[in-house]
Amino acid sequence: MHAPLPPPRPQYPPHLLYRARGLAAAGRRFVLGIAGAPGAGKSTLAEHLVEALDGRAVLVPMDGFHLAQAELQRLGRAGRKGAPDTFDAAGYAALLARLRSPAPGETVYAPAFDRTLEEAVAGSIPVAPEVPLVVTEGNYLLHDEGPWSRLRPLLDEVWYLEIDDAVRVSRLVDRHVRFGKPRSYAERWVHESDERNARLVARGRNRADYVVTQVP
Template identity: 50%
Template sequence: MPATGPVRFRATAEHLDDLLARIQRLRGAGRVIVGVTGPPGAGKSTLTAALAQALRAEQVRCAVVGMDGFHLAQAELERLGRAERKGAPDTFDADGYLALLHRLRRQTTGTVYAPFYVRGAVEQPIGSAVPVHPDDEVVLTEGNYLLLPTAPWDQVPGLVKETWYVHTAADVRREWLLARHLAGGKSHAQALAFTDGSDAANAALVATTRNRADVIIDWEQLPSHETSRNLT
């Protein structure tokens, strides 16, 4: 945890100036890796995508890699008896994610390929889907458990320049998650079961890590394509 506690910012997809300025201040010799964390449905992917687009508009080379790419495959979750808890810390290849961060820290030549998690009907990780080039100056990496204090997750903060925690109102997150599950082909009953079951449990766990972050971001906007009303 930062000695003086996290810095707090308010942000929307249209107003990222404070966060962009912070990234620019972090830049120096070598690559800057920023970890973006928060509970399921907080808007981490939307935020990192918006930051990456804004950085590229400023001629800063940027890549985004997600912890979700290290989800265990559905067949392996079923073999382990963890399918109903998909998204919990032990349903990821945490050591694989750490290995990727180590590679990104020392990369000077060649392309590093990161996995990507495909939502919707597929709901599976796809390997070697995200190229990170040696001249990418900023890497944004996002996921739920970047600040979890238990091994091996507790190694993540030492591998990134800063960790940012995304906070979104609980009712907004729930609406967003429910819409995501429905869009992925789940029935209404299945979507509710995941949203109020494993997603809620995982969110409660992630919330305990908030004050370990360097920055807390009050995220105020849902992307229109994921917003859905009157779902319950």
């Protein structure tokens, strides 16, 4: 059986790009956050904005701060990968602070998450000092517990992306299958782990500057 194809890229309201262009033209480095539950389409929207801004923005995902699988196993958290305490939240906050105030002539290197390896890879994303907009996306940008509470003041603007839960869950299952998980395992993981995290993420919705309701 063939793995499911990625969902088609949605059509976004034009005002989202206008808003992002305004941040990129503000005259200083801005950091735009895109938050939302697992499977809401955060990375797709972020990639769309960065592509459309054509060199004036760079994407730095939160997922680059996943703890390594070996460390999750040592901590006994491998079965909860994706929960808030399975990330280096303090390290992510430190990077955002550095990105928010770029040093002249200094390129900052951010980590990325390789879904094939299921590991973060350091030094993957160069952020040149002249790039005016950093777009970052992730589940917990609006989470207010522990070191996650440091994030919100470091983000000039945060958009919360939401979509019909049934569509979102279906996409999540398909994504896990696409990256090699058996469908029965994917369905169990989504309902037992991803959806628990989704309920936690939803608590931060009212701290967003703007809610983007996506129609599938």
